[in-house]
Amino acid sequence: MGDEHIDALREVDLDVRTNEYVAIMGQSGSGKSTLMNILGCLDRPTAGEYWLNSERVSRMNDRQLAGIRNREIGFVFQTFNLLPRMSALSNVEVPLIYSGLPKKERVERATAALETVGLADRMRHRPSEMSGGQRQRVAIARALVTRPSIVLADEPTGNLDSTTGEEIMNLFDQLHDAGNTLIVVTHEQHIAARAGRVVRLSDGDVVSDVNARNEE
Amino acid sequence: MLIGETVRISLASIRSNLFRALLTMLGIIIGVAAVITMVALGTGAQRAIDKQMQAFGGDILSIQSSAWFSRGVARNRQTLTTDDALALSTGMEHVEAVVPEISERYQIKYGNQNLNLSVIGTTPNHLDVHGFAMAHGAMFSSADDAARKRVAVIGAELPGMLDAEPAALIGRSIQIRSINFEIIGVLEAKGGSGWRNPDDDVWIPLSTAQFRVTGDEYVETISAKIAETSSTEMGMLEIERVLRREHGILPGKDNDFAIMDRKQFAESRQAATEVFTYLLAGIAGVSLVVGGIGIMNIMLVTVTERTREIGVRKALGATRGNILLQFLVESTILCLLGGLIGLALGATASALLARYAGWQTVVTSGSALTAFGFSAAVGIVFGIWPARRAAALDPIDALRHE
Ligand SMILES: Nc1ncnc2c1ncn2[C@@H]1O[C@H](COP(=O)(O)OP(=O)(O)O)[C@@H](O)[C@H]1O
Ligand SMILES: [Mg+2]
Numbered sequence: 058m059g060d061e062h063i064d065a066l067r068e069v070d071l072d073v074r075t076n077e078y079v080a081i082m083g084q085s086g087s088g089k090s091t092l093m094n095i096l097g098c099l100d101r102p103t104a105g106e107y108w109l110n111s112e113r114v115s116r117m118n119d120r121q122l123a124g125i126r127n128r129e130i131g132f133v134f135q136t137f138n139l140l141p142r143m144s145a146l147s148n149v150e151v152p153l154i155y156s157g158l159p160k161k162e163r164v165e166r167a168t169a170a171l172e173t174v175g176l177a178d179r180m181r182h183r184p185s186e187m188s189g190g191q192r193q194r195v196a197i198a199r200a201l202v203t204r205p206s207i208v209l210a211d212e213p214t215g216n217l218d219s220t221t222g223e224e225i226m227n228l229f230d231q232l233h234d235a236g237n238t239l240i241v242v243t244h245e246q247h248i249a250a251r252a253g254r255v256v257r258l259s260d261g262d263v264v265s266d267v268n269a270r271n272e273e
Numbered sequence: 274m275l276i277g278e279t280v281r282i283s284l285a286s287i288r289s290n291l292f293r294a295l296l297t298m299l300g301i302i303i304g305v306a307a308v309i310t311m312v313a314l315g316t317g318a319q320r321a322i323d324k325q326m327q328a329f330g331g332d333i334l335s336i337q338s339s340a341w342f343s344r345g346v347a348r349n350r351q352t353l354t355t356d357d358a359l360a361l362s363t364g365m366e367h368v369e370a371v372v373p374e375i376s377e378r379y380q381i382k383y384g385n386q387n388l389n390l391s392v393i394g395t396t397p398n399h400l401d402v403h404g405f406a407m408a409h410g411a412m413f414s415s416a417d418d419a420a421r422k423r424v425a426v427i428g429a430e431l432p433g434m435l436d437a438e439p440a441a442l443i444g445r446s447i448q449i450r451s452i453n454f455e456i457i458g459v460l461e462a463k464g465g466s467g468w469r470n471p472d473d474d475v476w477i478p479l480s481t482a483q484f485r486v487t488g489d490e491y492v493e494t495i496s497a498k499i500a501e502t503s504s505t506e507m508g509m510l511e512i513e514r515v516l517r518r519e520h521g522i523l524p525g526k527d528n529d530f531a532i533m534d535r536k537q538f539a540e541s542r543q544a545a546t547e548v549f550t551y552l553l554a555g556i557a558g559v560s561l562v563v564g565g566i567g568i569m570n571i572m573l574v575t576v577t578e579r580t581r582e583i584g585v586r587k588a589l590g591a592t593r594g595n596i597l598l599q600f601l602v603e604s605t606i607l608c609l610l611g612g613l614i615g616l617a618l619g620a621t622a623s624a625l626l627a628r629y630a631g632w633q634t635v636v637t638s639g640s641a642l643t644a645f646g647f648s649a650a651v652g653i654v655f656g657i658w659p660a661r662r663a664a665a666l667d668p669i670d671a672l673r674h675e
Contacts, residue, residue: 099588099669120592126668127590138585138672142289154278155590199589 065091067261078233080249081242083258089242093211131200133210137192139184145195146180170198190221210241283603297571300564301611305644307557309619312640315550317633332505336495339531351491352529367503373492382448394482410443410458418478425454426476429462565651572659584671597664604656612648
């Protein structure tokens, strides 16, 4: 608040390829979430460009952005952001409703996504009836269900204990192996180590961009 | 997006807080119930007048001595006589029947009971012309009239007022102005015609009334039934011509009588009732608008409460239109549900009023549909602002909302 002008991001030039697994690190306030929100089309950059699959997203209108969020992006939040009054299955169906899919197909795809994250036996449960790790799995299933071009996760283990966090990260490894493109924000070195590439932010600048696999 | 899906989401959201939904709908429920009841009352009153007009059959004109002014004061000069009635009942082309009558309120005694009722002196054809029927006994005859017999036919409500079985009253005696009359007939109920109840009148032969009760030969009113094949106007002209001749009124002079069209009178009453109905419905409609403001208020609260949900939905690909529709559908469903409950309540209230207050009420499908359509419109009109606010939310701001 106030009159002070903050540039949450400054010199960011990032190029992410299909099936890359990128970890984004940096201190609190370094601009990680701001970057993720722009990549997830939840926020717009005040300047600069964002291209996704040869489309200039940064120039799109509200309606087009909603379509991109729906089709191209799967967002996993630190706080899960499930809709509390709905079952796991219904939660996973939500993006498909906005894609205009008929009920039968929605249920089939949502069921498959929940099976992928290992929740075949929890589909009728509400978020309040599930553990944190299970909730995050539902959220991941919801991100995957539209078969997006890119899965974005902003501190997905931030609200989980270390064992559960480990399980979630194993799940991300599987998703990467299955061909998904992942960008994951994390504070923890050992989690970042799973990614092929680590981007470090500081005060809105990219201070390092290391391709771990190449270094090895 | 599929509208069915939107409806389902809205229903789930309403179900999740039923009590609040009910409170939200209360204004609409009361508004619709009020509109339905008011219109039912108005329609009932109109139906009563309609029935009365149908009962007229061929139009009936009412001829009375005209009021005239003397030193700025209206005075009623008696000008109609039995001879006029006689003149109007013979050789007329457009007039089928005439009924002369006089009426006055008198003290009636039956045993040790005293009543103050209208006593109507009239001719036997009063029964047919005015659409009455006998329940017990018989109407007095022309012979009774000619002989100035002291016989009486009583209205359907009199037995009840006298605590007697209708059939048992035949042959009994009542006193009108201390003169003994024999009851020879009891009428069937005709029902209140709005401003006057004809069922508590006492009828006696006209001549009897003139010579034994009032003591003069004037008649107060002559009802003239127009022939089915003639127009009211033709009948009026013929009556005017005959009466002017009878009264020896020179050309250019005013009539000393007035001819009134009771159908016309009923029509103007109907118009007044209609205006009254609209007025009542309008007042009830105001409460519907107040109900709409209640809906808007709660929907604004709902949008604030569900800001995070809106953020999540937008992050998952909901467009502004999707969100707008969702909240609009929700407020419309609330209003329609409220309308439905209000409709049931209004219909119940109308039925209760008819049963316990004795007012005729008619709930028409037209008034039900109007009230229903109106509540849907209220839902849309008052839902649009909260829905627009929800739709305009920035996804990232909405997601940050605690
Ligand atoms: N809504 C906002 N209004 C103003 N400043 C903000 C807002 N959100 C984030 N910032 C600022 O932008 C910078 C980057 O924030 P953020 O991207 O959330 O960092 P991180 O996720 O790395 O902790 C911080 O300086 C923060 O204070
Ligand atoms: Mg952050």
